[in-house]
Amino acid sequence: xxxxxxxxxxxxxxxxxxxxxxxxxxxxxxxxxxxxxxxxxxxxxxxxxxxxxxxxxxxxxxxxxxxxxxxxxxxxxxxxxxxxxxxxxxxxxxxxxxxxxxxxxxxxxxxxxxxxxxxxxxxxxxxxxxxxxxxxxxxxxxxxxxxxxxxxxxxxxxxxxxxxxxxxxxxxxxxxxxxxxxxxxxxxxxxxxxxxxxxxxxxxxxxxxxxxxxxxxxxxxxxxxxxxxxxxxxxxxxxxxxxxxxxxxxxxxxxxxxxxxxxxxxxxxxxxxxxxxxxxxxxxxxxxxxxxxxxxxxxxxxxxxxxxxxxxxxxxxxxxxxxxxxxxxxxxxxxxxxxxxxxxxxxxxxxxxxxxxxxxxxxxxxxxxxxxxxxxxxxxxxxxxxxxxxxxxxxxxxxxxxxxxxxxxxxxxxxxxxxxxxxxxxxxxxxxxxxxxxxxxxxxxxxxxxxxxxxxxxxxxxxxxxxxxxxxxxxxxxxxxxxxxxxxxxxxxxxxxxxxxxxxxxx
Amino acid sequence: xxxxxxxxxxxxxxxxxxxxxxxxxxxxxxxxxxxxxxxxxxxxxxxxxxxxxxxxxxxxxxxxxxxxxxxxxxxxxxxxxxxxxxxxxxxxxxxxxxxxxxxxxxxxxxxxxxxxxxxxxxxxxxxxxxxxxxxxxxxxxxxxxxxxxxxxxxxxxxxxxxxxxxxxxxxxxxxxxxxxxxxxxxxxxxxxxxxxxxxxxxxxxxxxxxxxxxxxxxxxxxxxxxxxxxxxxxxxxxxxxxxxxxxxxxxxxxxxxxxxxxxxxxx
Numbered sequence: 001x002x003x004x005x006x007x008x009x010x011x012x013x014x015x016x017x018x019x020x021x022x023x024x025x026x027x028x029x030x031x032x033x034x035x036x037x038x039x040x041x042x043x044x045x046x047x048x049x050x051x052x053x054x055x056x057x058x059x060x061x062x063x064x065x066x067x068x069x070x071x072x073x074x075x076x077x078x079x080x081x082x083x084x085x086x087x088x089x090x091x092x093x094x095x096x097x098x099x100x101x102x103x104x105x106x107x108x109x110x111x112x113x114x115x116x117x118x119x120x121x122x123x124x125x126x127x128x129x130x131x132x133x134x135x136x137x138x139x140x141x142x143x144x145x146x147x148x149x150x151x152x153x154x155x156x157x158x159x160x161x162x163x164x165x166x167x168x169x170x171x172x173x174x175x176x177x178x179x180x181x182x183x184x185x186x187x188x189x190x191x192x193x194x195x196x197x198x199x200x201x202x203x204x205x206x207x208x209x210x211x212x213x214x215x216x217x218x219x220x221x222x223x224x225x226x227x228x229x230x231x232x233x234x235x236x237x238x239x240x241x242x243x244x245x246x247x248x249x250x251x252x253x254x255x256x257x258x259x260x261x262x263x264x265x266x267x268x269x270x271x272x273x274x275x276x277x278x279x280x281x282x283x284x285x286x287x288x289x290x291x292x293x294x295x296x297x298x299x300x301x302x303x304x305x306x307x308x309x310x311x312x313x314x315x316x317x318x319x320x321x322x323x324x325x326x327x328x329x330x331x332x333x334x335x336x337x338x339x340x341x342x343x344x345x346x347x348x349x350x351x352x353x354x355x356x357x358x359x360x361x362x363x364x365x366x367x368x369x370x371x372x373x374x375x376x377x378x379x380x381x382x383x384x385x386x387x388x389x390x391x392x393x394x395x396x397x398x399x400x401x402x403x404x405x406x407x408x409x410x411x412x413x414x415x416x417x418x419x420x421x422x423x424x425x426x427x428x429x430x431x432x433x434x435x436x437x438x439x440x441x442x443x444x445x446x447x448x449x450x451x452x453x454x455x456x457x458x459x460x461x462x463x464x465x466x467x468x469x470x471x472x473x474x475x476x477x478x479x480x481x482x483x484x485x486x487x488x489x490x491x492x493x494x495x496x497x498x499x500x501x502x503x504x505x506x507x
Numbered sequence: 508x509x510x511x512x513x514x515x516x517x518x519x520x521x522x523x524x525x526x527x528x529x530x531x532x533x534x535x536x537x538x539x540x541x542x543x544x545x546x547x548x549x550x551x552x553x554x555x556x557x558x559x560x561x562x563x564x565x566x567x568x569x570x571x572x573x574x575x576x577x578x579x580x581x582x583x584x585x586x587x588x589x590x591x592x593x594x595x596x597x598x599x600x601x602x603x604x605x606x607x608x609x610x611x612x613x614x615x616x617x618x619x620x621x622x623x624x625x626x627x628x629x630x631x632x633x634x635x636x637x638x639x640x641x642x643x644x645x646x647x648x649x650x651x652x653x654x655x656x657x658x659x660x661x662x663x664x665x666x667x668x669x670x671x672x673x674x675x676x677x678x679x680x681x682x683x684x685x686x687x688x689x690x691x692x693x694x695x696x697x698x699x700x701x702x703x704x705x706x707x708x709x710x711x712x713x714x715x716x717x718x719x720x721x722x723x724x725x726x727x728x729x730x731x732x733x734x735x736x737x738x739x740x741x742x743x744x745x746x747x748x749x750x751x752x753x754x755x756x757x758x759x760x761x762x763x764x765x766x767x768x769x770x771x772x773x774x
Contacts, residue, residue, distance in 0.1 A: 096602060131622065132606070133772070141772060145622075174770075179759075182770055191624040191769075221623035233770050235761030242766065281766035286591075286613025289628065289765055308628045310614040313709075316630045366630040369708045374740045376633060442574060472603040506603040 095132035095144060100504035101125070102213055109496040112486045113402030114409050118494055120154035125211070127504075138176075143186070145170035145226075149211065166263050167210055170226045182233045187265075189226040190244065192279065192293060193320055193360075194306045197432030197451070198384045198425060200322035200358035201304040203277060203295050204246075205423040207269035213500060215462045215480060216449050220423070227270045239282045246275035246297075273297055293322075299353060300326045314368050319361040325353050328388040329418050329426070337414035343407040346397035347390065347415070358424070359385040362432070376438035384430040389419065391428050392455040399487045427489050429454050443468035451490070458484020458491045473505040542657040545674050547650045548699035549692065553719070554592075555726040555753065558584045560774065562599075562752045568745040577601065580773070584758040590651055593763035597773055608771060612763045614683065619768040626765045631686065649692070652685045653678035663693045665702040666720025666735055672696040673703075687714065701731070706739070713739035725753045 102125045108118045129147040136142060147167045152158035172186025193199025197217055208224035231244030249257060249271040257267045275297035282290060288309045295302045302324030310316050327335065330347045339347065362382030367375075390398065398415065401407040419426040431452040438445050448463040462480035469475045479499040484491025560582050567575040578600040584593045596609040608619040616629040649655070658677045665671045678690040688709040693702050704717045721733030732751070738744040756774070761767050 096605060135772070174772075176772075184770075189624045194626075194628055196627065218623065218625065221625050233767075235759065235764075235767060237760050240761050240764045240766040279766065281764050283760055283764055285615070287615060289615055289617075291766060310631050314630050314632045316628050318628060364628065364630055366632040368632065369712055369714070370710050374714065374738065378630070378633070442569070472601050474603070506601075 094134045095130045097507040098127070098129040098131065098504060099507070100127040100129070100502060102127070102500060102502040104213065104498065104500040106498040107496045108494055111492045111494050113399060113412060113492065115413055115494045116409060120156075123151060123153040125149055125151040125213075140176075141174045143170055143172045143174065143184075143188070145189070161262065164262055165210070167225065168265050169224070172226075180234060180236055183231070184233065185230045187226040187228050187270075188231070189221075189224065190229060190231070190277075191221065192291070192304075192306070194289070194308045194318045195320045195360035195362055195382055195384075196380055196434060197362075197382045197449070198358075198360050198386075198423075198430070200320050200360055201291075201293055201306055202423075203275070203302075204270065207266075207272075207421055209423070210266065213502070214478060215451070215460060217423075225266055225270050228267060237283070239280055241278065241280050243278045244276070246273075246277070247271055248274040295324070300324055302326070314366045316364045317362075318364070319359070321357065321359050323355055323357045325355050326388065327353050328356060329386075329390065329422070329424065330394070330415055332422070333411070333415040333418040336418075337411045339401075339411045339415075340407050343397070343401045343412075346394070346401070348394045356387040357385070358387065359383075376436075378434075378436050380432075380434035380436075382432040384425050384432060386425045386428055386430070389425050389428040389430075390415075395427060395455065395489065396487075399492070425451075427453050427455055453484070453489040456484060456488035456491075458482070458488035460490045460493070469503070470505070472507070473503065476502045476504075478502075542655045542674075542676055543650065545657070545694050545699060546653075546655045546676055546678070546692070549694045549701040550650045552700050552728060552730055554583075554730070555728070555755070556585065557726070557755050558758045559726065560754050560756045560758075561750050564747075564749045564751070566747045566749070568747070570743050577604075582756070582758050582762065582774075584760065584763060586760075593758075593760070595758075595762055595771070597771070606773075608768050610763060610765060610768060615765075617765045617768065619765070621769075624769055626768055628765075649678055649690065652680065652682035653690065654681050655679075658691075660696065661693075663703055665695075666718035666731075666733070671702055700729075715739045716742075721749070725750075726755060 102123075104123045104125075106119055106121055108121075127147055127149045129145070131145045132143075134142045134144075145168075147169060148164065149167065150160060150164035152163060156163075168187055170187055170189055172184055172188045174182055174184045176182050190204050191199075192201040192203065199205065199217070204227045205224070208227075209220060210225060211223050212220060213223070214220060228247045228249065229244045230247065231242060234241040234243075249267040256263055257265055275295065277293065277295045279291060279293040288307060290305070290307045292305045293303070295304070302322055304320070304322035306318070306320040308316060308318035328348065328350070330339075330344065330349045331351060331353075333339075334344050334347075334349050334351075338344075339349070360382055362380060364378060364380045367377040367379070371377075398412060402409060402412050416426055431450075431454055433448075433450045433452070435448045436445070437447070440446050445466045446464075447466065448461065450459050450461045452459045460480065460482045462478060464476055464478040466474060466476045477499070478501075479497070480495075481497040482490040482493045482495055486492060560580060563579050563581055565577045565579065566573060577598065580597045580599060582595040582597070585591075586593065591613065594609075594611045596611075598604045598607045598609075606621040608617075608621075610617040610619070614631050616631060616633065617626045618629055619626045656677050656679075658675045661673060661675055662670050663673045663675075672695070673693040674696055676692045676694060678692060680688050687706045689707040689711075691705040691707075693704070694700065695702055700722070701719050703719070706714045706717070708714050716737045716739060718735045719731035719733070720735065721731055722729050723732045724730075725732065732749060734748040736746045736748070738746075762771065
């Protein structure tokens, strides 16, 4: 496996270089003398308006009473308002207004199994997002995450009407019915899971993505559509219980609710059928975090759990599991885009639902003081098991079918498209790594992720540099490459390499 | 995903923990009573001994120039069983980070981003990170989690650059959830106010130095409302915490669960 060996060598070299870089920038071992005197700083109030300690003007409370303990313990000081610091402030209170521009460049390869049409060489997108929560009253709030995006791409004439879309990623109301019950209704991004590369318990990830600028699951979560639900959140001194109902919306619901127009909201994808769900998180532990959950949609019940705990000052272990009566990736794809029966058999299709397990287990290691000083450098490693994915023999069968012409490329690539649509690993076994180095220099972060197939050693690697611009802006540069043999999970992707630059600002 | 600058947010954790009931220190039998009493009194001055909410401004300096500022609100619930504090920090500014949350419950540390609705479990060390790295400088439950000895009496320069007679206490960690392996704390001999602290890693490395100042009446006690924190690795990097608008508030235990974070509403 020369290709895979090279990939691993490159990853290893990058890791060594990363540690060397950290070491060199830290001057590890260089002892700094302890200061004996407090720093002679300029007068604080003259420097930052945010430091003003003038009590806020509130009704019903004498200014002199603030901070004096005049209000009794256990009593909520309703009359007091939090200090209103100046500085960078929202221009659209109570909502944030975010503007962003993204330019993506992609390099393509000719995969062994031909793909019908390559993606565009470049895309350019502009986003305008409004996000936040408005308190209608003490008990009622309105949550919104709305986005207008317009996109131009290589090979297409840009027209605002056809290249633009309005996404209601979230739009919901919440009502605090009692001190122990909150009811939420509307489109909400209901999300579960403790792992960072793949979340088996994240029920509503399927079909939720409308744009995919990054391979990083963490980035993609910000771009997904919520689900129309009615849910209640119960909490007491022992646990937090979330129960909900996903409202079914059929494909025939019209252009506005489906994704057939500029204002189409894709409910036909996020709310294809009804579902009930519950999630229980017991309280009490000061280390273990545990959540158990249950999910039911007609014919596809599932149960799952997640747990995390620190085993040392620098190491956190976590695991996430979900078992569901469902179709495998091949069966799901075969149902919609049929494969020749003999090929479907070789890929493992059974034509029926069965109990399938998915697992993410991993560790997050924050490098200790002895190695990186006071820098925030962390490594995450995860193993993903997807019983609904393709085994090594099924993956070989996929290549054989494509090369021999036993199946047309369309249905074959539909299998991979299904994995992407459901946001699950294509192969049964997958490794995931994340490297994060915060504040390499002031306001600049470095990050990298890698998805590695242990079945063939291929990898998809993405690295980024994220820098603060002005007070509330970010400039981010991202590059990725897919490496491996031609007959490998990632080496066979039509995307060879690419990069993107994004600039965003929050008003 | 952008992990917020835990640096400064961690600072806010500072206030959370406050001190647990000073007189429940479990080291009382094993250490000289006087040292424990001094530490307990200093702890009770550093933080209110009840559940409370406070606004915190975190101002970062480098070479005496302001480089950054963050405004947060910390919510600290005092557990009746063990005197520990649970903490939830809400970021108010910069605008870009508004609504992000940091939860600490012992060794449980979660970061929540409302844009992605994702909660990320962090290691205990990550509460300390960044150039300000301050999270627990004033957070630690000293009397509960450290064995204390009276190492001497000496004059020390306080946060206002005035010389004060102090007790020098040396604290050694006795708990897995303490952020520092050892602390040297100088406490005013006249009124038991904490004036200065040095915080060390397990390797013996000095991580940070803190001075307490801005003494004001707060919730029934004269408390420090400013903490100046110098980075032990680079003393040119300094963070100032300024606390305002303390208020007592009943805080349900369920708020301090990662499952509650998507449903948290700013008070």
